[in-house]
Amino acid sequence: MNNIDNDLIFQNTQAQDFNIAGIYKDINSELLEMIKNDLLHPKPLMICGGGTSSQCAAKGHWTLDFRHRFQAIKLDTSNNQVVIEAGVRMENLIEKLSDFNRTFPIGISGVTGLGYILTGGISPLSRKYGLAIDQVLEIHGYWGNGNKFALSKPNSSSSDQEKLKWKVLCGAAPFVAIITHLKLKTYKLKPLGLWESTLSSKQLAETIEMAEKWPNSASLYWIWGNTIKAYGVCEFDGENNHESFTKILNQIPKSKDFNISNAKNLNHLKRLKPQLIGQSLYEKQYSEVLGLLGPSINKKASDVLNVIEEIMNKRPNENSYICAQQLGGATKYSTKELSSFVHKDAIWKPWITGSWKANDIKSKEKSLLWIENSWDSLKDYFPGVHLAQLHPHLNWHQKEINAAFKEWLPKLRQFKSEYDPKGILPPL
Template structure:
């Protein structure tokens, strides 16, 4: 174990500013020694795979940083399966795959690590290829009691089946995953229609998007203004013609521009003009991600609600954004993962930040998140637990809304495989 001098260089400013107890780089037996985790202090291990979550480091806690020793990437050119370490950053993954004209459905940011995959993994490509967890072929790692596990899809006995399902969506609560084998996809050209729109235009575009085929998806963000991305993968000339029929419907929105990209890897989402605060070192932040089905006839009432939320935001750092799921995410692996809300079409998230060390601003910003969440629950009743919030009052409700009827199974796994509570608590 190496003593920490506050040298954890990560994207999330909350965690970067934390004064750690210890910083560990290697998964070995000492991690699972219960003497290292004093119940009097309620300490557990924080795990950093990419460092985009506010839970990867906390004051007085120990962090396991997987990025240093678990960052290998290897593509098998015959099977097109890629094996990555638990500390691989998604941007590094697709950079490596691009050398071989392959890709993987990462999210809107290239900064997250393997935690993006293990908590579900929603991508603009998900409608065509499923969630990131749907593309897992095998895993290696350790359960919270120190037991080594190696599981391969289609080679799992009945005793290990529940562990395999829970790894896909709830891994951080009872395991440390050091290696993942993934299916990759052919790297295809991408058309993106993007630009600023107003609320009425957003309403029309959401309505159009709920009829999109699987190779087209909508992403939008409402910060100080509304910016949208309509993302279309082009596999062949026939699909290009079909896609154009849908994209032509967007010609009536004058501010939107069409851009053509050689592949997914070339796209950078969210332009600088939005002036987002994620990487502003003077601000701390939190984000809550929701899940819900088609809006259909509720689009006007949702737009009205969204407008009310944005009018009440406490500062310009706050925003609401959304990604589109559907098609393959609804069809794949029913019952075989802990991402239970397979009927979901939309994953919106609510983001707020505040000047660090300003407790009054923090309280106001968190209240805005919770008030906004309550307003959106009628449209998006469930949670995508991409961020762990055991340090917030909402943690228990988020768990229930994230795992639904599988929450008791997760608690059972936690009791059996993490009896000393080394990993994040339920």
């Protein structure tokens, strides 16, 4: 065990400032003994792969930080499958794969770690390739009871128990297991066409309706802060995709700042952060994020955006905002029996970010209430939750767990009671 390091830095500002109990940089005999004998207190154990979640650290809790000793990326060029360890960030993964003309469907932030994959993994390329969790071929790690495991993706000859374990791990792993490495499928690296534009609410509604009819090689994502900024991605794979991209460009509404560009890989995407006004460079901000999931909104896009406009008029500060990302296509056809991501009908993932000044309790309460009220306003359109961020420390944690797993939750809880009986990992 290592005491808290002076140079311990988390990507998440709030996590950075927690006074944690200590840090483990490896799963050694001491940690396993504490897990098996229920000597690790307080619980749960915090896991840090990318350090982007507020729950990679918590006051008085222990953190298992994979970022130092679990950085290996090994591509097998004979089958184009890659093994990555738990401390690998997604931006490093696709840069490494690019050296071999391969890629992986990472999200719109490259600084995320393995948690991006383990909670589902929604990418601008998901409509073509499926969720990141659909690309997993092997999972290695330790159950919450301390027992080691290694699982391969089930096939027709796999037992029901093997299939059950796989389904739990693919989308709900953070609740039952500590994952040390994954084996993943990769794809041939292909160029990307990108566009971006500032839009009005009416123009965004028009674009959303168009996007639901786009080919699976194209997707839309947007951010509503002080302005509304929309972005499009299209992967080129032959002349047809170039024609599709050109058609999209000709149809979408545009503003004076409309811009078209090309990119080698997803590391070149614009990161979704609002254009802030009046924020001091020295002003530290904390935040929490809630991701929702819902089906097609098609002709209801204007209604949805009217609701969001009302929400934004009530936001607590200019650092709080709403974004959305498109799913559909291949994400609808992955095998439901092999994943805890139960929202196969999801076409949109909006997420709500509430921010506040560090250590400002009143501002924090106001922002968290805004997130919850915004969720209530949008739940009819987006009834599901994507647990890309966990909130066991917040009073609406149980509500988001119910919305994330729906009818699958009782079986999931039963599994957790067997494989994490002491509650070493986050609660369900």
